[in-house]
Amino acid sequence: MGSPHRLASGGIVDRGTSRTFTIDGRSFEGVAGDTVTSAALANGVLQVGDSIYRGRPRGVMTSGVEEPNAFVRINGEYGESMQPATITELVDGSELTWEDGIGTLDQSVDPAEYDHMHVHTDVAVIGAGPAGLAAARAAAATGVRVMLFEQDFALGGSLLGRPNEVVEGIPAGAWIEDVTAQLEQAINCRILKRTSVFGSYDSNYLIALEKRVEAPGTDGVSRQRVWHINAGRVVLATGAFERTLVFAGNDLPGVMLASAAQNYLGRYGVLAGEQVVVFTTNDSAYGVAADLAAAGASVSLVDSRASAGVDDPASVDVHHGSVAVEAIGSDRVVGVRIAPRDGDIQQTQQLPCDLLAVSGGWSANVNLHSQRQGALHWDDDLLGFVPSGAVRDQSLAGSVTGTYWTDGAVAEGIAAGSAQPDPTTAQERRTGSGTTDGLWLIPSPAGDFDTHFVDLQRDETAAGVVRAVRAGMRSVEHVKRYTSISTGLDQGKIGGVLTIGLLSQLLGEHDMASMPAGQPGQDGAEGGATDRSPSPGAIGTTTFRAPFTPVAFAALAGRARGELYDPARVTPAQARHVARGAEFEDVGQWKRPWFYPQSGEDMNAAVARECRAARTNVAYMDGSTLGKIEIRGKDAPTFLNRIYTNAFAKLSVGKQRYGVMCGPDGMVLDDGVSFRLAEDRYLMTTTTGGAAKVLEWLEEWHQTEWPELDVFFTSVTEQWSTTVVAGPRSRDVIHKIAPDLDVSKEGFEFMSFHDTVLASGIPARIARVTFSGELAFEVNVSGWYGEAVWDDITHAGAEFGITPYGTETMHVLRAEKAFPIVGQDTDGTVTPQDLGMDWVVAKKKKDFIGMRSYARAGHVEEGRKQLVSLFPTDPELRLPEGSQLVTTDNTPADPLDGIAPQPIPMIGHVTSSYRSEALDRTFALALVRDGRTRIGEEVMASFEGRFYPVQIAEAVVYDKEGARRDG
């Protein structure tokens, strides 16, 4: 197999190392150092996948990340879609498919590993072209830590395409090797190739993606890494993108950016065409024409300007003052019609060609600069948006500033690397690389703009932009969204500025009045635009955002997948729950047993059985996940008195009390039972999910408002294991495991606790408290003994038929007693009074957090939502939680299909809904406006467009007199 377009010499590819690959089933041979497109072009393959919507043939357009056409799917164990072929390093044996502008997600699990790295560096240099290499060298010479990031697999940037240019007195190729060797030897410099910095954030925090193709398939080596970088200083040497020109047929295969044609030749030794027309508006393409001619191509140069700032290249036929008006060909370019720029465009002349190299000027790659809200301005000489100055602790070097000549870029790199001021004056920058013709749209002889492509990836043309303007779009942000220009994978790296330039021609002065001020890049963006003539600077750019180049979700996820996605917290008795076949529920990070199905049982059957056991016999549950905070200090009683709505200072040692804590607005934050262990010592319990938040709440009030109080808080959630034993026969079980304890009704009062030593020898603190309304005990032991005590209770309870129960049964039992769950029955707008717990709000205290708010008008007026219960008329109907409640006279006669024609006033919503085993019917808890005055009223529950009658009742639906808690 030969590669007809590969020259015998030139470039940095290794012609001795073959790389075979297939595209769409055809076999080709490339060489080491190739990208997919350089290898394809070497084999004469110019055409890639078709365009996304119109199915037009497309060809390789660029040689970099801005590629809008050439996308491949990399097939294999796991298929990767939409990889720009221009930056895909050729791997031996790869099987590729051209994609038609859109990919398909591989549904299989990606077997590769991805990870994250976190580093600090003194200087981060982004981009390893001439400016970046010079900056890294200068920074490294000062002895500080330097990191150099290059998205390509080779260092050198655009210089790689111009190996014969002289840099600091030596040929560019040798200069790159020389600087690279110096950096590799410097112990304070780290070079990361194949690493794209895609995000830039406050305090010089950068995020980059490294593709580690050097170690494919190696066990334990990640495929990609996301780097998180804290940099003292950042040098942006991110270069510039060449623009295409907008003329008829500018998307034909064979139309290529001039710099790309040069890069394929200089870097890869590939001559993409033999008969080349170079069409330019600026001087940069003259060198391209010269290089192509020197390599043996027959070259014509079409320059829209009457004269250039450089000499005509040798043996190149130059047409000054002319423009290409149409590319000719069906599936690849075979010629181009040119016409005088300022004459009759019907007077065309046809030039045959197999490659049309285009240069419409340059756009500085300001993406990372703009992500930091770095200022931009439009420069009429450079014909592009360029940074107005670096952001704090950053420097800019090279063509990102508009310095489009190598000596200038190197000088700026040296200055930036050693934290010296920018050596290039504004005047030098404006004039240093000649003039660029502001040519945004070239009319075609046929008169339409239907194949004048502005964004090739989105298949959008100048006709689309005209349509957007006619539809009333003025702002570039609106035009972008109306047309979808710049929303493709390449994010408008080429098409963005073309669109802005085009708008500056399509809009009139009167249109500019409606232009929103404050766009990035807009002249006088801070105080509103001053110049209202339709110019790119008055229009501004769309907003640049991360990521600069696409990043796979797998890389962002890193190792945080599956079990490592989030830490799982389990209780000491976890293995016992698993052995009993428990289904688990996530509560925060905790895994809590939800219910324990026996063979053949569904959830409803299991919960019914567990409820029966707790109400009629004895049942036990793992309560270890409850948050526990130990509070010590001589002012602990004072502190708790201020935190809780009820009194805690006078709680006796050996007793517990239920407390509700609220915000200053009076809304319920959390609740739980606290033990008074000693005069200066409490153990507070919190909701399972609220423990961390409550600890922060206590710290905040202590530190910021009452630092004079002597009180300390320690989280002891993990130190204690709690098993709840509930039911009429719980006393018998506790008596067996704690024979030394008087468990009689008189000897062990409700809401008291006793320290004892269990029959097993384990020290325990046993409390009488209930969350089910039944006689219940909580057995608290050191976490180390949690599993042993669970086992002891299992064995002790066996003769009574003790049954483990999970969180679902706990919820049913507490709902029957109207014990609220904070965060389920409350939502931050609910007071203790709304919950029917006026008794928990102290009337005699001087102050507590929330107290003042209960006197506010909004708290004392009618209309507050109050907790009540609901009984659906159909006793088998279990209302979905969240169902809305409306009054019967507001209920439509027919079920709704979609949205009601008139809004229906809502009077409340269902917060909890269960089937009660004790009542043998369904019921619900709900927050209903003035609910306690509506008891007995029939209202309608609404869900799925239907309405169901329900009756409002008192919140407590079982054991209203509280007779069961003493057994």
Next chain:
Amino acid sequence: MLMIECPHCGVRPEGEFTYGGQAHVPYPEDPQALTDEEWAQYLFYRDNPKGTFRERWVHSAGCRKWFNAIRDTRTYDITSTYLGAAPAEANSTQGAQ
């Protein structure tokens, strides 16, 4: 990602901290003595300047201590962090310039 200087732990990444809103808004001495309007001012109203702002942060994933910071709401630059009362130089620069 901001880098924030905790007065106790030094410069640490923003992810370790939790924001606490405007600084120097003390809990009223005697809330019961306030009118509804005065209490509402304490509950709901905070400054929202364009420019220098004194605000609270807590180093939740570090020492768990609250402190105050002076931050420019336009640039996010935190010029200083401190404990306790506001430093004198900050008093005159609050609000838009």
